[in-house]
Amino acid sequence: MKEENGCISHFEVFTTMAFLLFADENVDFAVIEAGLGGARDATNIISSSGLVASVITTVGEEHLAALGGSLETIAMAKAGIIKQDRPLVLGGPFVPHIERIIRDKAVAMNSPVVSAYDTGNKCTMKSFSILNGRPCQICDILIQVVKDMKMSCKLHDVKLQMLGDHQLQNAATATCVALVLRNLGWSISDKSIRYGLEDTYLLGRSQFLTSEEAEVLGLTGSTVLLDGAHTKESAKALMNTIRMAFPKAQLVFVVAMASDKDHVGFAREILSGVHVETVVLTEAAIAGGVTRTTPASLLRDSWIKASGELGIGIVHDGMAEYSELLKEQPVGSESNLGDGKTVLATESCLKGCLRTANQILSRRGDEKRVIVFTGSLHIAASVLASLAG
Template identity: 55%
Template sequence: MRTLWNHFSTISNIKISPRMRRISAANLISNRNLSTISSTEDPELRDFVGFLESLKNYEKSGVPKGAGTDSDDGFDLGRMKRLMLRLRNPHYKYKVVHVAGTKGKGSTSAFLSNILRAGGYSVGCYSSPHILSIKERISCNGEPVSASTLNDLFYSVKPILEQSIQEENGSLSHFEILTGIAFSLFEKENVDIAVIEAGLGGARDATNVIESSNLAASVITTIGEEHMAALGGSLESIAEAKSGIIKHGRPVVLGGPFLPHIEGILRSKAASVSSSVILASNIGSSSSIKGIINKNGIGLCQSCDIVIQNEKDDQPIVELSDVNLRMLGHHQLQNAVTATCVSLCLRDQGCGRVTDEAIRIGLENTRLLGRSQFLTPKEVETLLLPGATVLLDGAHTKESARALKEMIKKDFPEKRLVFVVAMASDKDHVSFAKELLSGLKPEAVILTEADIGGGKIRSTESSALKESWIKAADELGSRSMEASENKTVLGSLKLAYKILSDDTTSSDSGMVIVTGSLHIVSSVLASLQH
């Protein structure tokens, strides 16, 4: 494997000079959030948010068919390139790690950002969506951009943005303008490296204006069945779309594991542009979860061994024992392994301060809201659910439902469960339900509704969700499942709490699992803010 990393040196002369800072472990906690709730937006950003809301917002309305494909139906990447040119191409002023994938790109980006920060580098991170404020999408050194910094930049480039919108006949979208602002802010903040998450697919995503000259590495975490219509209708077309972020001569780290023919599509694209491939699920396959521990002041963690081996002789390059990950589940171990592989790739390109200890610190101090997140005792009391165990997880695909199910089966096999679920209309509701019901036996499932992007256009009615769960249960022969509806998220939480509390025959207080979308998670967390 050492030979593999040395090979990267021969194809890259990228050097990233650190701007050293004193960074405490506490300051490494990722503050990145996950969804949009306009009622909790920072009032100082009223003009900025109003400007964005005047533009087409596909998160709110849904993405057109084929929009993410590299075809005549795809988004016009040319208009994004023209916008960046008018902004004087700020994204060329620093190195970039570009991250795409159906699932895991947010966690992998957070792990990687914190590893780099632990090594003393100045790091920007662009992600989507968000929970309480749009400023959470653009972070510098682990902190969301301040309202004053964002406003200063917005007002300075607003004439350029208005000119661009006019010259593009109003076709520039909410996401495209925000992406341009993020790239500009990272230049202004003089970051060493930016970790950039693709929004949809890869090839035609607004973030895909990055060139080989400043791309440190591409990362593709997973390929799964999400945004099927927008990305061509098949796993193969999704893989083709996401492979569009692979650039000539630049290494690509694949998370995985992938179906063999899907991996073949990604490798074929890499070979066509002379890009070396690192398969994290292969060289990190000796990594393992040792058990769940409860750390004082932190809460539940999974103790893991992170082992990255040489591809040729299986000798370890990195061996980190007893790494305490704050995000649970085997999928989060895989995301940590993927981020570690990217870190080693960057180390070989000149990031010498990405030491093994920096990797450990970065991994251990990463968390994301809504990813295997347990509410604290104080938080459940705030929600009038004293003594309850409440797990928030934004799973919303068949694959992420499987990851959630496996985590619960492994770590909480005896827990009584009640699910509270809200989903977007463009998700596969039946497959999601079947995945959870095939391995778990909840005492009840409560179907509810949550706004998406600040509106109800993409929300699914609770009655329709209930029909999907009943259908899934019937197909699995699970006749004992109790399914009910409640129009509000808080009302659903209280009903779940009552169901568990009313059973006095069990010493197990049970667990309420809030899932189905990042937006229902947002609704719960926003309630805590209020």
Template identity: 50%
Template sequence: MIRVPSVPIPASFGSLRSGSLADHYNSQIPTRLYCLRQQSRKTMLGYRRFLTSFCNIRNGSGKLLPFLSFSQHRLNSTLTEDPKLHDFLDYLEQLKNYERIGVPKDAGTDSDDGFDLDRMRRLLQRLGNPHSRFKVTAANIIYAFSAISLIFCSPHLLTIRERISLGRSGGPVSVELLRNLFYHIKGSLDLSIEMEGGALTHFEVFTALAFALFSQQGIDVAVIEAGLGGARDATNVLCSTGLAASVITSIGEEHLSALGGSLESIAMAKSGIIKTGRPVVIGGPLQPHIEHIIRSKASSLNSPVLSACDAGIKSITRFFGREAETPYQCCEIHINIQEDIPLFLDLPDVKLRMLGKHQLQNAVTATCAALCLRNEGWRISDVSIQAGLEKTFLPGRGQYLTKKEAETLGLPGVSIVVDGAHTEASAKGLIEIIKMENPDGPLALVVSMASDKDHMAFAMQLLTGRTPNVVILTETSIAGSRFRTVSASDLKEVWFRAATNLGINVLDLGTINQWKTDGFPNVFSGQMKTNHSQVLLIALPNALVGDSMQVADELLRYRTGQKTHLIAVTGSLHIVSSVLLAVSQN
């Protein structure tokens, strides 16, 4: 293991002094800011990325530079949201947002510390109980079938409208529908917020608005994704008569503290979406004692249970292919279940745009849910199920950018995959996707994570599954704030320890608060050429994600001498959002 705490500064980087590379770059900040004022407009445009990457930068003494403390995320939100929604968005901004500040301990458990569902029920009552006027599939899985006319999920990537999809097109709800409904119910929202003493949250108000929209549009059935666990989630206000089916895809250590601190308590929280007499679909595979918790809850409510891991279900991926630039996995799904809920379906040739074994299992789970609805009398044909599976695509989940999109990021010829993985299990899924496209070629990871995740387990999984050549640790705002963002330098230390624990040879290039593309790799030329098997680690806390990707590209090219390689951006949906935003703006 090698660390590089201090390196000499070559002449091409300036001749202020020798010392650490991080100190050198920090010393250049005031000088370059002054120079910006002296340059022509043409030159200043070249500094756009340099200047905007200074959000929350700290100088050598650790002090925050106050004149650069604007919110880059808020600027991004303004650019991506339609101006007609600004009143609505500003209204939501005044409410408590747990996506930004983190969920309190045990808030998702069915206990005295859990969220108050009665508060949500009172809000809906003031809106006329819109959630009682349509059927719901309560789930944490989003797949589109012909019979489903609405989807509600979170979080979003580029626009809050993504959280609501209407109709069979699967597109975000229109600006006009969302804006008009907001103004229509704003009086009731104002009264509720006042009556609840300001306790209503961003998620509760938006969920209530979504339910009101569903009712207004006269939909047949809605797929509602639980935001946190299930038992005390704001969506869990539905009674058994309004529920078509419950779907529990997996039980992992996500939101561990908020859901009781153990897999068992998480299983209990998620089983809270099970309602009396309504069918339950389990995705899995789950540990036997965890599945027993869910089945016991279902049994106590006389709810039939169907497992997507039933012995009568067979699914395989035959091959990985592309149509134009769209990757897919060609799969077979065969369902023949005689017990519990009898189901039959044979799909010998399904092209899934959602990649990886975990997405095939999700497809099987969604298919089982659709067949349950069919057993309940819904008219859902085999053809519509296959069409729904093949049409389904969720941005930011194993998404490969097109060549044109890579070019807009200044990375022509580079393969780029963005994936919101942030748990040990999802990291394993990402590795499977990477191996499909790039089993042994040069690989760089660009990672940013929230502070409340298991960083060590995430790093260990990625390093074990497919050892990268380069790992860039960076920082991205979460819901408009860095409050929940783990620092890039702390994240780098975790990755260094993970590599050490696994016996992986790693070269720690340190933390750089600002980088310079021209000649950047030359600073480390001696160290990087000593051992090509070393994994390069570097923290770039103040770089925009596009800049971090360009650093990854340069280090890969310099280290391997190859022009074709893969860059995977991961760690949260928020860093994925930053990439997709950069693509859309360019």
């Protein structure tokens, strides 16, 4: 309350609006995602009688300082959403002692536990394909649960629009939740689960723009990906996905981040994945304001530090060499390539980012290129807002 000047927070306002909307629409199920931990989160006002199941997907270092400073305290905070006698679904995988903290809380609350990564389950990514002009991954999701709650489901050749191993694990977790509901008496067929998984997409998460949308942004011929990754764990997952789907493409990243994130850790994961051609660092309003926005100049310092730790050569906009890169020269000219170094630029707005990205990419001719907007869901939202006019 002190940090919010005695007022309710931006997140609390939107949480209240969501609950009111769900009530007005008389929804059958409401999926409520905690914003910060769980135990003391604004969303955690639901009693056991109003809860069907709790879900804990992973335990990472996000909001470390606010949640006690360790993975153990974060696990305890997340375990706060477990309610008396209500099932708990675990996504995982978890470090063993972290999982023990969560399971001990489940035992104390008499909550049956279903784990999406139990040895009886098998989830396999088989191939990539194109569905309705966008990439998708073809997967098998085989669930066989025998502990606490008995349930099974075999789904072959599921076409997931959400890409990456982490999204496959999320799909397995969602399948387990659906099976829990079925176990509790809801009529949910395997066919319905498949349809739900294949029809699922999230704006700003593994979202590929159409070629028409890319053209509106002035990025004709580029594959444009929006992904709200903002932790080092999600950055690693993002890079794994890009490596699998676009192993030979030239990569350009446009990054904006909140001030409470691990900027160096995020940069390290992006730079250590594959060669990155260009990174354009910018700013986006966070939670309706700029108080949590990281200045592009500070982000640049973090990326310079990360590149130094990794031994990666960079050319940034504080160097004379950078100015030479942007001079008009023939397409494909070797003098434009930065001698294999990563180009690091800063811009104050999205329009400037698009201009800089185009300016540098124009030197690459017809080579396959992927432009990734990431670091925050807010930069993804800025891109979508620009498309909406």
